[in-house]
Amino acid sequence: MYRVSHFVTRFALCLLAGVALALVWANLGPRSYSDFVEWRLMDGLVGYPNPDALDGMGRTLTMQYLSGGVLMALFFLVLGKELWEALALRHGALHGRHAIAPAIAALAGAALPVALYRVLPGDLAAYGAAPGAGWPVPMASDVVLTYVAGRWVFGSGHPALRFLLIMTILDDLLGLLTAGAAFPVEALHPAWLGLSFGAALAAYLLFNLLPHRLAAANPASPAAHFLHRRLGLWPFALAGIVSWFGFQQAGLMPALGLLPIVPALPHADRAFGIFAEAEEVLADPLNRLAHLLVLPVCAALFLFGLTHGGVEFTAAGPVSWTVTAAMLIGKPLGVVAGGLVGARLVGGGLPEGMRAADLVRVGLLAAIGLTVPLFAVGASLPGGALQAAAKLGLLAAGALALVLLAMIRRVGAQR
Structure with missing residues (x-):
């Protein structure tokens, strides 16, 4: 058994702090919050395409672009590092048969919510959006939030946490790549x-x-x-x-822009597990870089939550419940089905000590999504009321998932 590094919990707390402050600010002072998010920092080589940019370079850097497009690249670099080690290094978590079940669970847990989202009536036409707009929103989960919630549900040493971490990293990168490819930021x-x-x-x-x-x-x-x-x-x-x-x-999501350098960095000879605490004592360049990025990533996650998580509660609409249902129903069903297929039919097996019944709790944990789903909201839906409604759907799905997990945990304790 390995111990997960404590900085994952720090990441989750920073993200939650940013989202909580954003929600308070957006509901008490929506105008000032909007001005902050759209704050025009500079015109130059970095930012979104803007024909009105003052210096003629065609781009404008706003606070929202700084957090989502620039600083969050550091967070995805850390995720990419964990995925690379799991794939490429000796004893990596994605080597061998034990990677089959979480990989299939991640794929099914991404595909089923999308299918459910597309068949549920979200009344997208009322927002002026095309049918099926925003389908990448329910694809992904949230690595850091699901892990912290998973520790509360399973305890710190449960083997289901390893399964959860592998699955959500695959799930998040798949969701981000899909949203970026299907809805590029600009002309490719x-x-x-x-x-x-x-x-x-x-x-x-x-x-x-x-x-x-x-x-x-x-x-x-x-x-x-x-x-x-x-x-x-x-x-x-x-x-x-x-x-x-x-x-x-x-024209692709710049938050993915640091991933190509991960394989270029000298790294340790073997993997110690996803976000393993043992890696904190390693001195190879890849792990040293990850250690140096802990505080910057905390700051990036806080600012991302602050600039992307604010929404007025009055924006709730039909699409909110569509997103909630796709996450809260589609995710658990997809994870359970994919996990069982991987464990029994394909023969990958679940981690030792993890039962098939634990997949239900893992599936509910996967319904908690902020970082990558919020990227997908911004990329695949028109701005304004539709994005706000979708964000509320994500928040509702996460809150309801925690309520259901608390009920399951209480029933289990009584038994």
């Missing part, structure tokens, strides 16, 4: 992705592979020492900036 220019992957490849060849080869040929090589010790993480930070810029210019 795929050639710019060459800049992103070129920067990642150059960083790998020059500052990972080359010093490794030099050190293998001569352990005392001054060139290897300079590349490893003196330059440290700076070349990878520069490659990350270039990669992020390439994603922005390509």
